[in-house]
Amino acid sequence: MKALVTGGAGFLGRHLVDALSKRGDEVTVLDVGKSNSAVEHISGDITDPATVSRAVRGKDVVFHSASVVHTKWNQLDTIKRVNIGGTHNVIAACREHGVEKLVYVSSASVVYEGEDIRNGDERLPYARKFAAPYAETKSIAEQAVLTAKDLLSCALRPHSIFGPGDTRLVPAILEKAKSGKLRFSVGRNEKLTDFTYVSNVVDALLAAADRLEPGSPAAGQAYFVTNGEPTPFWSFVRRIVEPLGYASPRFSIPYPIAYAAAWARESLDTLRGGTLNSEESLSRFTIQYLCTDHYYSHAKATRDLGYRPAVSIQQGIERTVAHLRAPTPFARELATSKESA
DSSP: OEEEEETTTSHHHHHHHHHHHHTTOEEEEEESSOOOSSSEEEEOOTTOHHHHHHHHTTOSEEEEOOOOOOOSSOOHHHHHIIIIIHHHHHHHHHHHHTOOEEEEEOOGGGGOOSSOEEEEOTTSOOOSSOSSHHHHHHHHHHHHHHTOTTOEEEEEEEOSEESTTOSSHHHHHHHHHHTTOOSEEESOTTOEEOOEEHHHHHHHHHHHHHHOOTTOTTTTEEEEEOOSOOEEHHHHHHHHHGGGTOOOOOEEEOHHHHHHHHHHHHHHHHHTTOOSOGGGSOOHHHHHHHTSOEEEOOHHHHHHHOOOOSSOHHHHHHHHHHHHHSOOHHHHHHHHHHHHO
């Protein structure tokens, strides 16, 4: 199978590219960043129709993973241009070159309105009031993919992906732990959230592509993909940082105070033009996420795609911690150069 992975140089994208390559598929990456995989790489932006068309040409399936994750209400033009406009470019290129299969990486946040969601499933409607521009733009893009005529398409909605090579969730936690800013948690540690180990998401993506055939129940459908092990957020944090020698939070900040601080911080950021580093600073969306239940059933994905999480939360945490303990190639190179000197 000839596959294109947009965003293939990102965290999930790299794992997907590796899995496709290992099973013998011919893979092309389209990304503004550099790819570490030994596959064809097209350096370009999905907001450029000509670049997208060139990347899609000759493919059997497109995995559309590229997007901008941003949880503050600023930089809206950029978010819309990438997440919505880029998706329309991918759809148009698939039609232009007769590529029928399109698998879209969406988000569970497309149904989230800042209130508790317990064991939610695909019968939940799209949010009427979105908690973040990322969620709103992903919702619009997902609907465009699922209603695209002449395409066999589906959308997967993973939630809080983590694992080796993570560039957002776990690094943000560790950065706060290293700088001493992880002394406080927010809210009570009884609210449950879904975390999804990265290889489980990859398994679901491959299963979706393989099952997208004429008459398939997967065509035109959206699927929640999680580990199915709802976990308190701060318990997850503790299980990551403590094995690495960092202290977990000792004190708790009440929700109203944290939300007010986030509102002030986000407002100041917006006045300054807005930054695309949502995991590094407070946002109202982040505080709402920390203080509500939001976990989902993957029963539909199991029924239609045969999806079952092969790696448990605990196994995923252990693999992630082991990866973080191992020296990076850069660190090994630096150590070698120091020894030589």
